[in-house]
Amino acid sequence: MMKIANYINGEWVEPKITEYLDVINPGTGEVEARTPLCGRDDIDQAARAASQAFETWRKVPAQDRIQYLFKLKFLLEDNLDEISRTITLECGKTLEESRAEMRRAIENVEVACGIPMMSKGEISEDIAPGIDEIMLRQPVGVCATVAPFNFPGMIPFWYLPYVLATGNTYVLKPSERVPMTMMVIYRLLDQLGLPKGVVNMVHGGKDAVDGILDHPAIRAVTFVGSTSTAKYIYRRSAENGKRVQAQGGAKNPVIILPDADMEMATRIIADSAFGCAGQRCLAVSWAVTVGEARSSFMEMICDAAATRKVGYGLDDGVQMGPVITSSRKARVEQLIGKGISDGASVPVDGRNTKIQGYENGAFVRPTILADVNPGSEIHRTEIFGPVLSLMHANTLDEAIALANAGQYGNQASLFTSSGAAARKFRSEVQAGNIGINIGVAAPMAFFPFSGWKDSFFGDNHGQAMDAVEFFTQKKVVVERWPKDWSRQF
Ligand code: NAD
Numbered sequence: 001m002m003k004i005a006n007y008i009n010g011e012w013v014e015p016k017i018t019e020y021l022d023v024i025n026p027g028t029g030e031v032e033a034r035t036p037l038c039g040r041d042d043i044d045q046a047a048r049a050a051s052q053a054f055e056t057w058r059k060v061p062a063q064d065r066i067q068y069l070f071k072l073k074f075l076l077e078d079n080l081d082e083i084s085r086t087i088t089l090e091c092g093k094t095l096e097e098s099r100a101e102m103r104r105a106i107e108n109v110e111v112a113c114g115i116p117m118m119s120k121g122e123i124s125e126d127i128a129p130g131i132d133e134i135m136l137r138q139p140v141g142v143c144a145t146v147a148p149f150n151f152p153g154m155i156p157f158w159y160l161p162y163v164l165a166t167g168n169t170y171v172l173k174p175s176e177r178v179p180m181t182m183m184v185i186y187r188l189l190d191q192l193g194l195p196k197g198v199v200n201m202v203h204g205g206k207d208a209v210d211g212i213l214d215h216p217a218i219r220a221v222t223f224v225g226s227t228s229t230a231k232y233i234y235r236r237s238a239e240n241g242k243r244v245q246a247q248g249g250a251k252n253p254v255i256i257l258p259d260a261d262m263e264m265a266t267r268i269i270a271d272s273a274f275g276c277a278g279q280r281c282l283a284v285s286w287a288v289t290v291g292e293a294r295s296s297f298m299e300m301i302c303d304a305a306a307t308r309k310v311g312y313g314l315d316d317g318v319q320m321g322p323v324i325t326s327s328r329k330a331r332v333e334q335l336i337g338k339g340i341s342d343g344a345s346v347p348v349d350g351r352n353t354k355i356q357g358y359e360n361g362a363f364v365r366p367t368i369l370a371d372v373n374p375g376s377e378i379h380r381t382e383i384f385g386p387v388l389s390l391m392h393a394n395t396l397d398e399a400i401a402l403a404n405a406g407q408y409g410n411q412a413s414l415f416t417s418s419g420a421a422a423r424k425f426r427s428e429v430q431a432g433n434i435g436i437n438i439g440v441a442a443p444m445a446f447f448p449f450s451g452w453k454d455s456f457f458g459d460n461h462g463q464a465m466d467a468v469e470f471f472t473q474k475k476v477v478v479e480r481w482p483k484d485w486s487r488q489f
Contacts, residue, residue, distance in 0.1 A: 092362070227382075
């Protein structure tokens with residue numbers, strides 16, 4: 001079993017508690033590690049270390065700070081196999097999906113290496129005779145991240161590289177269900193030779209989170225997780241005067257027009273809906289066919305769902321792993337049942353899945369629910385499992401209205417060969433990430449990871465220039481240097 005410890009002030013530190021949560025491999029049901037459920041004392045220790053380190057780290061020139069990130073990029077690449085394997089062990093996704101996740105993490109390290117350019121200030125000369133005005137960007141102080149279970153390697157990297165490059169210091173609290181991946185990554189961070197206290201990590205659940213939200217030394221909080229937790233984090237951080245951005249849940253629609261390339265659309269939508277067992281915040285979870293698209297798409301997507309190879313993520317040829325826990329499996333199955341009792345049919349039913357050799361795994365096969373009623377519970381609720389609901393509309397306008405009726409706004413996709421339809425959709429649909437003939441419209445690291453409505457609370461998002469905005473505070477200086485105050489040369 002991997003030992004899970006906190007990393008504080010450049011040392012591996014024993015937690016100050018005795019309560020632990022088992023980390024269960026979702027494919028085998030075996031215990032892989034035990035997460036210490038740390039509390040305020042451990043957070044306080046980490047926040048103090050980060051606060052002290054901030055005083056010197058903020059003064060290190062940006063071009064020197066990013067040298068650590070260049071080293072980190074190569075360490076992550078050299079250790080990609082071990083990190084990816086660890087993601088699969090604790091999170092269940094396939095090894096290929098774990099590798100793809102880490103490529104996205106590394107991409108953020110690469111972009112943050114551009115901080116000397118991205119965080120430059122501004123100057124206006126002679127705003128009045130002999131007076132200049134300057135805008136500087138300065139780091140905000142200690143920043144903390146509270147992360148979810150579904151991308152244990154990638155999501156902390158929406159923040160960590162930018163935090164360090166902009167001169168802040170950091171406290172990470174990984175999801176208590178998947179603490180192992182960041183243990184492997186912090187061992188690499190430990191090799192970088194960063195000054196003590198610049199990066200810290202404390203494990204735990206709600207008590208550790210509350211410790212972060214209430215700690216006076218922590219100036220900015222980034223969160224990714226469910227909408228109910230996001231609202232709580234946003235409110236409590238704001239009450240305590242902190243900067244905060246909180247990414248929430250999702251229920252992403254895809255619209256399929258009759259002029260779409262149906263084969264391509266089906267392949268991409270199946271990958272989006274069932275990849276990572278549907279546990280991606282950018283997974284499409286309901287599809288609206290327009291006009292004649294209905295029958296061909298229905299037939300092809302049912303075939304794609306029924307033939308997807310489900311199994312243990314480390315085994316060759318597996319296309320989809322388990323959901324994160326057996327209780328999540330039970331919840332997904334209960335929601336499928338609710339959808340059926342609310343009037344949907346189930347042409348492909350993934351309930352009661354057993355995988356030979358992995359009888360204790362939390363597997364749910366891909367499921368298709370057809371003729372789902374708009375507004376029904378299954379239509380409104382984030383399932384976070386491999387379930388695709390099908391609905392139908394007569395026109396694109398009707399389909400867009402359906403897409404816009406939901407509470408979430410993380411992503412919306414359209415499949416079509418019409419530029420005019422794509423343009424209308426892009427303009428009118430209420431979501432922060434848009435896919436046109438794309439199933440998972442995940443922004444590259446040099447674009448913000450957007451999100452609207454109940455999928456995001458805050459102003460600046462993660463990644464790219466939004467991260468620079470979020471992790472720096474602006475200072476405006478108005479300067480006059482009268483001639484006779486200085487020596488004449
Ligand atoms: P979660 O909200 O249960 O947990 C996320 C984090 O919050 C964990 O670190 C957990 O310890 C902490 N937490 C949980 N309950 C808390 C509470 N009551 N008080 C304080 N802290 C608490 O989310 P999850 O199940 O780990 O992740 C899945 C969710 O994350 C889904 O809803 C998914 O859509 C969302 N997600 C969103 C994005 C995005 O970019 N919008 C990305 C990934 C995941």
